[in-house]
Amino acid sequence: MARLQHEVRDVIHGFVIFDNLEKRLIDSAPFQRLKCIHQLATSYQIYPGAVHTRFEHSLGVMAVADRIFQTVFSAEMRDEVRDRIPDELNEDQKRYWRRVVRIAALLHDIGHLPFSHAAEDALLPEGWNHERLTTEMIRHSEIAGILQGNKPPIDVEDVVDLAWDVKKRAKVDPTLALSPWKTLLNEIITGNTFGADRIDYLLRDSWHAGVAYGRFDPVRLIDGLRIVIDPSNDEIALGLDNGGIHSAEALVLARYFMYTQVYFHDVRRAYDLHLKDFLVSLLPGGKFSSDWNDMLRYTDHEVLVALREAAASTDHAHHILASRMMSRRHFRTIYELSATHKMQNPNIFSEILDDAKNELGDENVRSDHYGPKSETNNFPVLLEDGTVASSLNESGVIARTPPIEIGLIFAPPETKDRARAFIKDRLQTRLVASSVRGG
Amino acid sequence: MDYRKPSLVLAVIRSLKLHGSWTGKTHVQKSLFLIKTATQIDVPFTFVLFKHGPYSFELETELEQMKSYLAITSEPDPNGYGVVLSPGPGSRFVDERGGLSEVESTAVGRVCRFVGQRNVAELERVATAAWIRKRERVSDSTSVAERLNKLKPHVSIPDAERADKELCTLLNWNCGGQRGQS
Numbered sequence: 001m002a003r004l005q006h007e008v009r010d011v012i013h014g015f016v017i018f019d020n021l022e023k024r025l026i027d028s029a030p031f032q033r034l035k036c037i038h039q040l041a042t043s044y045q046i047y048p049g050a051v052h053t054r055f056e057h058s059l060g061v062m063a064v065a066d067r068i069f070q071t072v073f074s075a076e077m078r079d080e081v082r083d084r085i086p087d088e089l090n091e092d093q094k095r096y097w098r099r100v101v102r103i104a105a106l107l108h109d110i111g112h113l114p115f116s117h118a119a120e121d122a123l124l125p126e127g128w129n130h131e132r133l134t135t136e137m138i139r140h141s142e143i144a145g146i147l148q149g150n151k152p153p154i155d156v157e158d159v160v161d162l163a164w165d166v167k168k169r170a171k172v173d174p175t176l177a178l179s180p181w182k183t184l185l186n187e188i189i190t191g192n193t194f195g196a197d198r199i200d201y202l203l204r205d206s207w208h209a210g211v212a213y214g215r216f217d218p219v220r221l222i223d224g225l226r227i228v229i230d231p232s233n234d235e236i237a238l239g240l241d242n243g244g245i246h247s248a249e250a251l252v253l254a255r256y257f258m259y260t261q262v263y264f265h266d267v268r269r270a271y272d273l274h275l276k277d278f279l280v281s282l283l284p285g286g287k288f289s290s291d292w293n294d295m296l297r298y299t300d301h302e303v304l305v306a307l308r309e310a311a312a313s314t315d316h317a318h319h320i321l322a323s324r325m326m327s328r329r330h331f332r333t334i335y336e337l338s339a340t341h342k343m344q345n346p347n348i349f350s351e352i353l354d355d356a357k358n359e360l361g362d363e364n365v366r367s368d369h370y371g372p373k374s375e376t377n378n379f380p381v382l383l384e385d386g387t388v389a390s391s392l393n394e395s396g397v398i399a400r401t402p403p404i405e406i407g408l409i410f411a412p413p414e415t416k417d418r419a420r421a422f423i424k425d426r427l428q429t430r431l432v433a434s435s436v437r438g439g
Numbered sequence: 440m441d442y443r444k445p446s447l448v449l450a451v452i453r454s455l456k457l458h459g460s461w462t463g464k465t466h467v468q469k470s471l472f473l474i475k476t477a478t479q480i481d482v483p484f485t486f487v488l489f490k491h492g493p494y495s496f497e498l499e500t501e502l503e504q505m506k507s508y509l510a511i512t513s514e515p516d517p518n519g520y521g522v523v524l525s526p527g528p529g530s531r532f533v534d535e536r537g538g539l540s541e542v543e544s545t546a547v548g549r550v551c552r553f554v555g556q557r558n559v560a561e562l563e564r565v566a567t568a569a570w571i572r573k574r575e576r577v578s579d580s581t582s583v584a585e586r587l588n589k590l591k592p593h594v595s596i597p598d599a600e601r602a603d604k605e606l607c608t609l610l611n612w613n614c615g616g617q618r619g620q621s
Binding site for chain 2 (some may be wrong): 166176177233325339343373378392393
């Protein structure tokens, strides 16, 4: 007799259970491809254990999203919330939408480029990103046939609406008007504070990297999730029971430390730049195609083979670029932006970068800048008396978690000492000049 | 660094405070959207229709940037929901290098006087009505209210009609009458 249920063992969540439809999706070519895409790109050069892939992360996101869905729809729901979504709370509807949430969570990353986020902006045509490629694959690859062929069928557009982060989608589709219901379910997967994607990647990435920063209590956090009316916009939203506030604080801090210590590690960022340079030189026109079918051909494996070939032969056109990565001859950090410098001179990073390029030559200076970016962790907190407050009022930790800003300037290892001495000198001059200008 | 964006943001925050607003992010967002929609001022932020009505991700980024050099500060609002934005010591960098013309300052003041005393739910309704009229080119009051109710089902038709009327008064727009009238 055919099995109705399947399971795999996962390092973070234990057994992840899936049904026959989900098994067909997991077995599809777009999903199997994720086994060959590192979750943390080149971070394994710094954290050797960080060799996990998008495949296991996607299974984990499905497991977490399902747990959130089950929790919020089985918890006691206040009448004013129930009145907003009477049709969706019908058992048949709920069963359908639980399936869509699981599938959207499972498929949310299938459009990733080789090496995940590393250099995505530079390597795709204007207006494209991995989220948009994901939706192309859901709509047009064998996945669409699997969803439509199911009995009862799953609407492909429902999966797209839940899988594509509504915040990122709104940027490329200004006319997007997702219903409050779909926005809520989208938040279960992609939400800033409680999204299943975030919960899984923090736990998984910290486990594989071998760091303690990303840890928090996901069981307590998910157990406290509730659907509430958000006072800031009078819409249904994912909120948290007041008893779970400390687990949310732990998650917010976990994310802050993972970003500053792991995701934005300066050596990893240098590797990303070298990888981007190599791929820009290697790819026709310097970019991947936006054709989803073409993207299926590329994984980390193809890129690594190309890197190894180029690094092995001194005659190869891209030998120097490849050997930066393969022989650990990566650029070294010569300046790192500090909050204090920026408060003294808002332009300090670009001024120092210009100075470095003038002194060392454009070809010997690379830079990387991210942020400043605060997390939008202003979420509704359900108090014991039934009122809803802001997380920013209920938690000083959440209200005061610093924004993340990274500014790095790099130079070749052979010039790093001279470059650092030069920057040190210029920095003093630039900061003093700004202080005089500012009075 | 281009100081046009931070100059506008600071002018709005100062003007909102002058008109009694607690100056939350929503007030700043909606003020700049209405200034862009209702006046001739160049507002270099792109807006999309998002969860709370018209919203600019670029403006959110600019607020973060301004916080990082203390041009503005952000504190939880003890009496409300969200954060209070205020000019900070780093606003001197903006004041030294930016600034608005008198005409621009007057227009900012007119919109902020309207926005200042309203709560976020009212602002969401009014700004979404402005979006519908300007971006979707819907011109009769009945259709604007129906569209607003479709986008935001929790906004009743009478509330939507009131929001549209307020908008038309603010903007001195001749908004026409019911469907079928010109």
